[in-house]
Each structure stands twice: as structure tokens, then as C-alpha cells.
Amino acid sequence: MAPSPSSPEQPVTLRERKKLRTRRALADTAVTLFGERGFDGTPLDALLEQVEVSRRTFFRNFRSKEDVALTAVKELWGTYLEVVDATEKSGPLADVLLGAMLGTLERMDEDWYRRFPPTLRLIAGSPALDGHALRHCAETQTELVRRLGVPDRLELRLLIEFFVAAWRCALDEWLPDCPPGELPALLRRSCSSMASSLALEA
Template structure:
């Protein structure tokens, strides 16, 4: 039994196993048979659960296809909300991201890469991903504002979060373009490298 399940009550372990089985099977079916060709009935039959169970775990096909994204950002937002943000805000957000990446389960990078590749190929997933990114950005701005106790002006908080999100997207796109070569360590290295480029990027001349 994996460490992240061992300490949970039996009911919660079962729910998490079902959620993971749906996400894993969805990625496999969407990749092998095609996203549009795979129905929710196909997915539920493969996992042997009802549609009611599916909708208790995910809102839509798009949601389950991009589960690796939501796993990362749900964990990230929880961590931001729980800790004190000290020092330069962009640095606090970066270090929290690196820590959160390190805490994801061992199979997360493979699932994240598969989800990113699907998103690039399927317009509906691209649109869903952009919408989710906007929702997460708004949530992060709110979390930063709450944790800072009003010490960071709203416009500065929003600009910092937008720069943070852009840096993450740049790093993750570089990683997926390399087909995930180097695994999690390479992704973290690209995150660090990209964030280090922010000052120079902001000072660039046309």
C-alpha cells in the first residue's frame, strides 16, 4: 500500500483508489482509442463503476483527462493557504511550487505528460485547460491576498501571480516538448532555470 493511502480511513482509501483508477484508465483509453471516440460509458465500463460514481469524482471528460493538473494545483493551493508567505512573493511562490512537485506521487510526471500531450491534440481539452488556468490564477491571487494580510497591494499580487503562472507554463511546455526527458528532476530544473530568467526577461529591450 502506498504511503499516501496507508494513514487514510478505509472509506477514503476506496474513494481515492476509484478516483485514481478513473484518471489512469481515462488517459489510457483517450490515448489508445481517441478522446472523442471514448465515451463516459466506455470509461465507466472499463473501471466497473456507475456514471453516478464518475460524477462524484469528476465533473466531465475534460476534468478526468486533466486530473494530473488539478492534483498539482489543488495540492499547491492548499500549501499556499496553510503557510506564512515571507520574503519576495515570487520566491515564496516558486519554492512552494518546487516543494509541491516533489510531493506528488511517483507516477504523477507520466500522467502529467500524457495529459499535456492530449491537451495539445484536442481542442476541447485546450479550452478546458485555459479555463482551469484562469480559475487557478484567481484562486491563487485570493490566497496570496489572504495570507499577506493586505501587505501586498492587489495589483502587485495579481501581477506577481500572473508572472508566476507564465514562468510555470514556460517551464512545463519546455519539459513536455522534450517528451518529459529526465523526469521530475528535469522538470524541477527547468522551473528553477525559468524563474531565474524573470529579471532579465522583464528588463529586455525590444
């Protein structure tokens, strides 16, 4: 099983630090290489050659070519679930979902903000990668239902779907220029528009 995409603690041993450096090199090079050559048209061996690692080393860090390409996305949602776990579950759940994502965005560093936009462009340009991303999103939503600690019912699943849709709308507005400081504000605006969107009339 591949390691978790996000870890709250810095590696202590030399072996752990070397593993983290290899993992970061693979993720960084994947975004650049796939962006230049296209995800679907670039074999995994081309990435391994660039980073100078073996297939065995690669599969100790990632499950697949799709997995390494989606590193920034998985880091985001992995951290989000951690923040949800640490968040007090009181008041409207819509506020809990939004607050957890705002807290998550505060945790992400400059390197993540550099890698995230090209990752989104890779997803948009590859049906295979888009399908992988959608499956990961569905898995995350299922895990989120479990971690929120409230009964699993239709209303909860709809709320999570609405929140994910609001997040994607915020990303659509953010993606052209990608200023890091504007994403939280765009997400707040998108979430605050949900109620009025449902009230729209033909």
C-alpha cells in the same frame, strides 16, 4: 460537488479506500484511453465500460469527462494551494510562489509523474480540454490571490501571470523527455529569467 483532487491524509475506512481505488482507476484509465483514441472522439461511456462502473459512480467522483482527464493537473494545483497555505508569507512574493511550487513537486509521487506528461499532451491535442484547463487555471489564480493574504492589486495579478507563464515555459522544455528530477531546475531557470526577459530590447 466532486471531492478535492488532493488529500493530505490516507483513507481510513474500507469504504474510503474503495472510493479512492475507483477514483484512481478512472483517472489512470482515462489518460490511457483518451491518449489512444483521442479525447474528443472518445465518449464517456467507453471509459465507464473499461473501468466497469456506472454513471452514478463516476459522477460521485468527477464532475465531467474533462474533469477526470485533468486529474493530474488538478492534483498539482490543489496541492500547490495547500502548500501556499502552509508557507510563511515573507519576503518577495515571487520567491513565495516559486518555493511553493518546488515544495509541491517534492510531494508528487512517481504515479503522478507518470500521468502528468500524457495529460499535458491530451490538453495540447484537444481544444475543448484546453479550454477547460485554462478555466481551471484562472480559477486557481483567483484563489491564489485570496490565499496569499496581500491586497489584490494589479501588480499582484501580473506577478501571478508571470509565474504561470514561467511554469508553462518550464513545462515546454521538460515535456519532450519528462525526467522527473529536472522539472524543478527548469522552473528555477525559467523564473530567474523573468527580469531579464522584461528588459529585452527590440
